[in-house]
Amino acid sequence: MAATRRAARAGVSGRAVLLPVVLLACFVAALTAGSALKIGAFGETAEWHDPASSRAGASVLPRQGTGPAASGPPTRVRIPAIGVDTALEPLHLDGSGALSAPHDYGKAGWYADGTLPGDTGPAVVAGHVDSKHGPAVFYRLPQLRPGDLVEVERGGSWQPFRVVSSAWYPKTDFPTAAVYGPTPTPQLRLVTCGGVFDRSLHSYTDNLVVYAVGA
């Protein structure tokens, strides 16, 4: 009798611990769902420009500046890995020479005096991490990993880019040459804020830059 009751109690205490552990597991699963499964080697996703299939003549290599034909300004950016699909507004330099941020917290913007996405050079797209009230369009940018797809719509066609790397920089030590300097291929940089928010300056201390190359 006593033995069976003890066994029953052991079973109950099994359930007793199982319940909180299951709840924890569910929480962790939800926490990781967006990011942990996306990590992949860039090498597997890098797509090659295949000269054999795209060359016009049989005797020469493809010329410089190849890539999907596109015209006009970019209109949208979408990043499936972090659920971003937004219109783009043009950004210019402000009076101090800095790149102005988008007016709309829900939209990203592109540096309209700079390289057009899909042209050779570094096209720059910036978006807010948050508004005064909560997450904004690029809130999940830190979750991007090498190999993730970023697409920019231009003239009705989507220019594909693959994330190569990302890095945080203090705004006081922003890597202008790496972000805006010349590149040998069509590239894209995604920029948002992070680090500590200085409430007196209404400004984050850091910028996150995600580097992507034409896919």
Next chain:
Amino acid sequence: MSVHAPRRWLTATAAAIVVVGGLALATTPAAADTAGVGYVRLAHLSPDTPAVDVYLSSPTGAVKNQVFPAVAYGVVSPYLTLPVGVYEVAMRVANAPASSKPVLTRSVTVTARQAYTVAGVGRHADLGLRVINDDLTLPAGDKAKVRVVQASVRAPVLAVSVADGPTIADDVAFATTTPYRQVDPGRWRLVVRPVESGPQTELTTSLGAGNVYSVLVLDNQSSGLTAKVLTDASRRGGLPTGGVETGAGGTQQVHRGWALPIGVALALFGVGLVMAVLWRRPGGRHARV
């Protein structure tokens, strides 16, 4: 056996907490990813060498093998984007079987953000595959950068300058490449002049601020020189200063913070414990009564 049961559950719970902690840590965003890509382009710069098939392969399988068939003198490919690592470039006579022994091979080590031109250079008799470093870094002060890639055997030594302007390079020998030189951006007439004898050649080109160019000098089809300008790297627009103000602080309490996830985890665990205890209670109370 039942005496050990509580200790066993204690252990299991501790293990679960460790697993949970590990998973949570695993999802922390990396501060900076060190992985990256570099750039390689291929060129045939040997005037008296017939067309070649150029092979590019990765010993580690980072990319699938590439073949560029029948590459002729003067052809320079676009840059290929490659994951960092070591690659092998091989040249075979055009249409030679891929299994045949290459005429030349050369390995190239690609590091992040660096660019390379792997070129067949020299006369056919002493043909070599050379890895040329292409310094594509931003030129200072809104200048443009230009260098000379000398692949003309007809003018074994030559000079390149802006017409009525600065010299880009003097005494450039066949099969060499000069360092980049900074020049003012603008639309310029470039003069390519053999140092010893022979007709000079000119070309007009636009050099953009912040852009990087190579002037490629070749023997032409007849008896003279020809030159063309390759855009090695480009950009557009003014250089913004500093970073971008892309945040208003509304998520500061949770953004990249640990308070929320840890709090939620503890709360869930606590709720679970309370529920479990309540679940047990009626049975215990009933037994006592």
